[in-house]
Amino acid sequence: MANILAVDDDGDLRALIAETLGRDGHFVRTLDSGSRIGEVHCRWADLILLDLLMPGEDGPAACRRIRAMTDAPILFLTALNGEADVLEALGSGGDDYLTKPFRIAELRARVAAHLRRQRRPVSHRLVRGGVAFDLAAGTAEVEGRPVGLTRGEYALCRVLALHAGQTFGKERLYEEAFGFEREADSSAVTEHIKNIRAKFRAAGCEPVETVWGVGYRWKP
Structure with missing residues (x-):
């Protein structure tokens, strides 16, 4: 309710x-x-x-x-x-x-x-690819500087970072991040990733890699 x-x-x-x-x-x-x-x-x-x-x-x-x-x-x-x-x-x-x-x-x-x-409760900290995640607070930072991710952007980053090095297709990444399977229309993931990359690039970090024809992965 x-x-x-x-x-x-x-x-x-x-x-x-x-x-x-x-x-x-x-x-x-x-x-x-x-x-x-x-x-x-x-x-x-x-x-x-x-x-x-x-x-x-x-x-x-x-x-x-x-x-x-x-x-x-x-x-x-x-x-x-x-x-x-x-x-x-x-x-x-x-x-x-x-x-x-x-x-x-x-x-x-x-x-x-x-x-x-x-x-969903979370209670620990994670550092992957130069990015520090406070999983309890739902925030990310690079070298002590916060990165202003939206909730949707953070959810995708969290999934990728928790499985650093593993490649996720758009549909699976969406399902893992938001808990809902959507086979069609992966535009939301594509646009979120564009925003994520721009924000981390501005912070001097590029943790998200594209595996062409497959999906995305977080640098270990």
């Missing part, structure tokens, strides 16, 4: 989300605009569903504004799945995205997976 905030300008979709997730025992609040999300909503929500395209303040703008107020997973709902759109969504601080129209079963599974990951 969790508190879920659904923000979308489509009233029928908001009602469907509220009814569907309500049946799973969750408390669902809905808003019709990103600009209406306030600190009280951020404190309340355990997970946020956020439409990418809305009049006024769109999803990425709202995500950037509220990210400092909440550590809750943010899942974008989008009718667009082009590379630039996915990059904007994930780069603004989102953890994942669902492409409209989506199956209700996929929405339920994805929400459940992110909530499980949110509650």
Whole structure:
């Protein structure tokens, strides 16, 4: 049972989300605009569903504004799945995205997976490839300097670093990081990896390697 905030300008979709997730025992609040999300909503929500395209303040703008107020997973709902759109969504601080129209079963599974990951206890420290992970705090640093990873980026790095030297295909990496199997559309992993590489490169470190035609691995 969790508190879920659904923000979308489509009233029928908001009602469907509220009814569907309500049946799973969750408390669902809905808003019709990103600009209406306030600190009280951020404190309340355990997970946020956020439409990418809305009049006024769109999803990425709202995500950037509220990210400092909440550590809750943010899942974008989008009718667009082009590379630039996915990059904007994930780069603004989102953890994942669902492409409209989506199956209700996929929405339920994805929400459940992110909530499980949110509650997963960890309690140790790991150093791999020049990167130090505080697995309890969910942070990473290079030579004592924090690297500002989003939750989704951190989840992928954590899986790769825990299995340094092992190659993961995109689908398996997504499943291991987020707890939900998705055979199609690996754009989320691709864009997260781009962001991860850029952030570590800026910190003077390049721990993620591409194994062409196979996937990604973390330098031991």
